[in-house]
Amino acid sequence: MTHVDIEMLTELKELMEDEFKNLLQTYLDDSEKHVIQIQSAINAGDANDVRGSAHSLKGSSGNLGATQLAEFCRQLEFMGRDNELSAAQSTYDTMLEEYQIVKKIISGELMKS
Amino acid sequence: MIDESGPVKVLIADDNDADRMILNAIVQKQGHLVVMARDGAEAVDKFESERPHIVLLDVLMPKMDGYEAARRIKEIAGEELVPIIFLTSIKDVHALAECLDAGGDDFMSKPYNRVILEAKLKAFNRMRGMHATLQHQRDQIAIHNEHLVHEQEVAKAVFDNVAHLGCLNAKNIKYLLSPLAVFNGDVLLATRKPSGGMYVLLGDFTGHGLPAAIGAMPMAEIFYGMAIKGFSMRDILREINQKLKNILPVSVFCCACMVDMDFRKNMIKVWLGGLPDCFLYRAESKEFISIGSRNLPLGVLDNDFFKDDMQIFEMTANDRLYIWSDGIHEACNVNQEMYGEERLVEVFRQAEKADDLFDSIKNSVTEFIGNTERSDDITMVEVKMVEEEYLKDTALIFPSSKSDGPTDWAVSYELRDDTLKTCNPLPLLLHIIMEVPGLHPFSGEVYTILAELYSNALEHGVINLKSEMKSTPLGFAKYYSERSRLLRELKNGFVRFHLSHKPSVDGGNLIIRVEDSGPGFGYDKFDNPEKSLNAYCGRGIALIQELCKSLQFVGAGNIVEVDFEWKQ
Incomplete structure (x- = not known):
């Protein structure tokens, strides 16, 4: 399974034109924030915050073609929604691993353009 | 009106910067205008200030979530259709249901697909256009x-003033008439006559709505x-006929039945043109006769060709006459069968009590059609x-x-x-007599006196008919056919009225002298009015004696003079 759907990313590039770089940078800034927010929400046992941040990261990751990352975020979002955080930390760890890979790829793209 | 070809303003509400x-980019590429909001509260504010046409709403947003924002936006939009597309995964069934509850019209999941979003925006924009057209x-x-109803109300108000219910509330009348009957072309009029009798007229104009109502106005007015001026049924019918003929288009006319009821002589005259047969019910014998139409409806022929033949019937107390429009006969049940005359005849056959007959007919028809609304x-x-x-x-109440x-x-x-x-x-x-100031309240009495004196002079004087003939129902009919014949053949007859009025301090004396060309009669018997009171023939004279200060016969009995004394 690929970490980022390159075809989708190419399409996005066509769509966004000059704004493409800006979009990638915005994603990197936002996702960094969300990843930190999710961890602190898990620590605080705040299911609602887990849900909100995971939802947001899920959306933007999906849009950029990071399908696998989006799926881990979805799992976290649902845990938050169902107020069931017992497995959240382990899912978060998996998600974080995937996030690091995606981040590398996106950063690479940003350098290229 | 919405111009769906112009640019569409789209509100995008998403807290995620990258997604927004x-x-x-997608929406602008399609040539639409974009308004953006970062959370639900901002989305509602932007909706109020910018009035976008279509809204794209994320579900989970800070401050106010998408559901609440959607509810508020729909509330603000009111009757205008503002499609809301929720940005959510269509896999989450709970969320979908909640989106629908909040007023969402569609969903779209990430990652966004340009083609699908474009198709959705186009479709919703078209829907907005149709919605606006529909509402317009x-x-x-x-x-x-509203305009039409208002017009009908005004027309109805005018009609009610002209064609008031007259004496339809009289104790001897029962009737069924829709409150808006004038617009289905039906008219029912009734009035007392100056002589104490009563006229009833049921008319059924062709057509519906205002065209049908138009002819009813002059008809009622005439x-x-x-009637209040003492005109005969024949005169009234001819006047109505000519009026309707003059003013109505060829396709509009009025099927009608008019009845002249004489409560003193216990007889009725019926004119029937184009309506279904009337029924005359004998309370005593429980028999009934049907009276058929012999004439064309009113407003069809010019008066030169108009037939005003009356059918005359003797009617004893408690006997009843039934007149109807074809509404009963043509009332349909759920199977589109008509009620018809046979069922009506059956109700009459089964009738036990005359007093219940009216309600029996009504119930029978209502039961048949099985829907009380249509019985209107x-x-x-x-x-x-x-x-x-x-x-x-x-x-009758006379104007002051x-x-x-x-x-x-x-x-x-x-x-x-x-x-003659x-x-x-x-x-x-x-009319001449009523010019006397203060005499109006007595016009009923004066009319009665004039009418009795005139019919005596004409029938027993000029054409010399014997009123004894009328003492049997057969003779009754013969009397009236003889009357017509003798009048047709009349030669050198006359009736002279000599009227004079003298004022007194608080009223006056009206002297009416009537002379006829007949041979006169033995008037001695009226010196003793008690004896003749019960006789069929003597009724008129007895009545005049009651009303007048004096009554005397002069000459051979072909001159009669009465003194009507009145006080204010």
């Missing part, structure tokens, strides 16, 4: 309808206007023969009289053959 950027047309229809279209009237005294509540006018005068009026054959002099004479 992508959506913005709905509003137009509502305005037109009916009430001429039925027009029917029952008129009962009663003692005149029984109807004193509904006696003028304060000055002739009080001291005399006039002579001689009617010769042609006039065709004309009724009573309205004219009554």
Whole structure:
């Protein structure tokens, strides 16, 4: 399974034109924030915050073609929604691993353009 | 109106910056205008200030979530259709249900697909256009309808003033008439006559709506206007017929039945043109006869060809006459079968009590059609023969009289053959007499006296018929056919009226002298009015004696003079 759907990313590039770089940078800034927010929400046992941040990261990751990352975020979002955080930390760890890979790829793209 | 070809303003509400950027790019590429919001509260604010046409809403947002924002936006939008597309995964069934509850119209999941979003925006924009057209047309229809209802209300109010219910509330009348009957073309009029009798007229105009109602106005005005002046049924019918013929288009006319009820002589005259047969029900024997139409409807022929033949029937107290429009006969049940005359006849056959007959007919029809709403279209009237005294509540009320006018005068009026054959002099004479100030309240009495004296002079004087003939039902009919024949063949006949009025301090004396060309009769027997009171023939004279200060016969009995004394 690929970490980022390159075809989708190419399409996005066509769509966004000059704004493409800006979009990638915005994603990197936002996702960094969300990843930190999710961890602190898990620590605080705040299911609602887990849900909100995971939802947001899920959306933007999906849009950029990071399908696998989006799926881990979805799992976290649902845990938050169902107020069931017992497995959240382990899912978060998996998600974080995937996030690091995606981040590398996106950063690479940003350098290229 | 919405111009769906122009640019569409789209509100994008998403707290995620990257997602918003992508959506913005997609929507702008399609040539639409974009308004953006970062949370639900901002989305509602932006909606109020920018009035976008379509809204794209994320579900989970800070401050206010998408559901609440959607509810508020729909509330603000009111009747305008503002499609809301929720940005959510369609895999989450709970979320979908909640989106629908909040007023969402569609969903879109990430990652966004340009083609799908474009198709959705196009479709919703078209829907907005159709919705706006629909509402515009709905509003137009509502305005037109309101206008129409208003027009009908005004027309109805005018009609009610002209064609008031007359004496339909009289104790001897039962009727069915929809409150808006004038617009289905049915008219029911009834009035007392100056002589104490009663006219009832049921009309059924062709057509529906305002065209049907138009003819009803002059009809009612002529009916009430001429009746109060003492005109005969023949005169009234001819006047209505000519009026309708003149003013209505060829396709509009009026099937009608008019009845002249005489409560003193216990007889009725019926004119029937184009309506279903009337039924005359005998309370005593429980028999009934049907009276068929012999004439064309009103407003079809010119008066030169108009037939005003009356059918005359003797009617004893408690007998009833039933008149109806074809509404009963044509009332349909759920299977589109018509009620028809046979069922009506059956109700009459089964009738036990005359008093219940009206309700039996009504119930039978209502039961047949099985829907009480539609029974509104039925027009029917029952008129009962009663003692005149029984109807004193509904006696004719005359308009108040003028304060000055002739009080001291005399006039002579001689009617010769042609006039006697065709004309009724009573309205004219009554009109002259009623010019006397203060005399108006007595016009019923004066009319009765004139009418009795005139019919005595004409029938027992000029054509010399014997009133004893009328003492049997057979003779009754023969009497009236003889009367017509003798009048047709009349030669050198006359009736002379000599009227004079002298004022007194608080009223006056009206002297009426009537002379006829007949041979006179033995008037001695009226010296003892008690004896003749019960006789059929003597009724008129007895009545005049009651009303007048004096009554005397002069010469061979072909001259009679009465003194009507009145006080204010």
